[in-house]
Amino acid sequence: MRDLPKIELHLHHEGAAPPSFIRGLAKEKGVDLSGIFTEDGGYAYRDFWHFLSVYEAATSVLQSPEDYARLTRAVLEESAANGVVYSETFLSPDFCGGGDIAAWREYLAAIREAADEAERDLGITLRGIVTCIRHFGPERARPIAECAADTAGDWLVGFGMAGDELKGKPSDFLWAFQCAREAGLRITVHAGEWGGAASVRDALDALHPERIGHGVQAIEDLALVDRLAEDGIVLECCPGSNVTLGVFESWRAHPIETLRERGVKVTVSTDDPPFFGISMTSDYENLARTFGWDEEVFAEVNRTALDAAFCDAATKEKIAKKLGDSAT
Template identity: 85%
Template sequence: MKDSPKIELHLHLEGGAPPALIRGMAREKSVDLSGIFRPDGGYAYRDFWHFLSVYEAATSVLQTPEDYARLTTAVLEESAANGVVYCETFLSPDFCGGGDIGAWREYLTAIREAADAVERAHAITLRGIITCIRHFGPERARPIARCAADTAGDWLVGFGMAGDELKGQPGDFRWAFDCAREAGLRITVHAGEWGGAASVRAALDQLAPERIGHGVQAIEDPALVDRLAEDGIVLECCPGSNVVLGVFKDWPSHPIERLRARGVKVTVSTDDPPFFGITMASDYENLTRHFGWDDAIFADVNRTALDAAFCDPATKKIIAKRLGETQA
């Protein structure tokens, strides 16, 4: 499972930060982050909302473009070690320059240069999706969307929204999404992780994304499941993340296989892997153990992910070859 080629569409760049990297940066900058680590060195949090606080505390030591270059290198090397050949990562100018376009461009350049170097060494391709942060509010989303529109192109390919999906309504952020869409960016929205099936329906109705981040609580609403299948909406499922955070009590109760069996387009990603003690390889192993997924199913899921990827056709052809496909 570790060496099989994989596509990941839902990975938060800061959420992929190895704890050792964050601890080292904290020492370098004389920042006390002792409260966010367990005795064994892993990240410590009580629940999803505390996780958000720990995540933001860890991110606080990432203060320069050079820091983000180091982060990108560490995250991609770990992904490549687990067989990932293509990844789309969520980035936020909130954390990279505070929403200032000039500063954001410096961060983006550093991230891209690091990603290019890792691609040359390990044959893993990275593309970026800018996200606004839902619990920061719609006004904070406006400069983030402007940053996205200003740097949209062959590398920055999408726009989305992360954070606490219980805050506000997706439509509150319509201006930001319209701005990004007009710049040619593809759209994804986090929903159906904590807000129930209703949050998925609201995201679809109010923002019209082509992909949903998580989306797994759609299983509560059979009519919504039918809609997802009929409209070809792709779910960026993160089963290991959902189990660790308690969205579902254990692997057998996770609905990814039920959704797939109903015709919904599902993909597999890790979300924030070192925070949850998981990898793409461990998620694949659990999908095999609990749902009997075999090579044919994984190939189909990765083909779905390739089709749903926001990158350009030329890049898709390269990734298809890495997957062993003759064409994208």
């Protein structure tokens, strides 16, 4: 499973930071983050909402473009080691320059340079999706969308929304999404992780995304599941994340296979892998063990992911060759 070429569409850049990397950076900067780690060195949190605060605490030591360049190298080394050949990562100007466009350009340039080096050295291709943070509110989302629109292009390819989906309504963020869409950015929205099927429906109705981040609680409403299938909406499923956080009590209870059987386009990603003690390899192994997925199913899922990727046609053609026999 580790060597099977994979595409990952739902990865939070800071959330993919190895805890050892964050501890080392904190030590360099003289910042005490001991409260966010377990005794064995992992990230410590009680539930999803505490996880959000631990995530933001870990991110606090990422204070410069160079820090993000180093983070990018660390993240891509881990992804490549698990067979990922193409990844789309969620980036927020909230954390990269505080929403200031000039600062954001510097952070983005550093991230992109590190990504180009990783592509040369490791064979993994990265593209960026800017996300506003839902629990920061719609006013904070406006400058984030402006940053995204200012740097939209062949590398910065999408816009989305992450964070606590129980705060506010998708329609509150309409201005930000219209700004991003007018700049040519493709749209994805987190929903259906904690907000139930209704949050998926609300996101579809208000923001008209091509993809939904998570979306798995749509299973509560089979009419909505049929709508997802009929409209070709792609779900960025993160089963290992969902099971670890308790969205579903076990792998067997996860609806990814039921959704796939009902015609919904599903993909597989890890979300914030070091926080959950998972990897793309372990998720693939659990999918094979739980649902009997074989290389043919994984090839189908990766074809779906490649079709749904926000990158340009030339990049897709290059990635298709890396998928090779697994995608034929």
